[in-house]
Structure formats: structure tokens, C-alpha cells
Amino acid sequence: MNNDNTITPGPGQYGAWYWCIKVPASVSKNHEIYVYADEIKVTPTGDLLAQGGYRKEFDETPAKPLTVLALAAGKWTAFYVATLLDGSAGAVQHWTGEVER
Secondary structure, three states, X not given: OOOOOEOOOOHHHHXXXXXXXXXXXXXXXXXXXXXXXXXXXXXXXXXXXXXXXXXXXXXXXXXXXXXXXXXXXXXXXXXXXXXXXXXXXXXOOOEOOOEOO
């Protein structure tokens, strides 16, 4: 982000939060997908929808919300807000094998 509140062009323009989605190796070799989105929703059938929208400034509300990533039921196992420093679960204190604080 620039000092004038304008977002540097890239994926960060599509969501206010940085999320990690845990997935099987058939979806991602390292079992993780990182995505910028405003929120994550799980449908009644178990599909995961990362929803956001294009914005030019950090505090702007997207004019047209959209699904920035969708994963079918069974293609994801967990999700959390990730830190920009190392992608770890920022709001989780203990998670054996995932978060070491």
C-alpha cells in the first residue's frame, strides 16, 4: 500500500483480509492456498466461497462484490485469517503442528 491510501496493484486489491485455506495435495502441493478476501462463507452443501471485490483504496467498499475463490466440498479442510509475516494463523494461540508460539 502507498502512503496515500492507494493499494499497490495485485491480489490485495480484492479483499481486506489475508486467509489461508488448508486443502488436500491434489488441490495444492503444499496443502495451502492463500487468498485475499473480505469473508469466507461455507454453503449448506459444504462448498467454500472466498468473497471480496476490486478496490483501489484500502478502506473502500467494493462496488461489485464477487467470489474470488471457490472450492467444492471435500476440497478444503480448514481456513483461518493468516498473518502477512509468515502465513500462520494470526488469531490462534495453540495448534499443534501448525502454530508454534
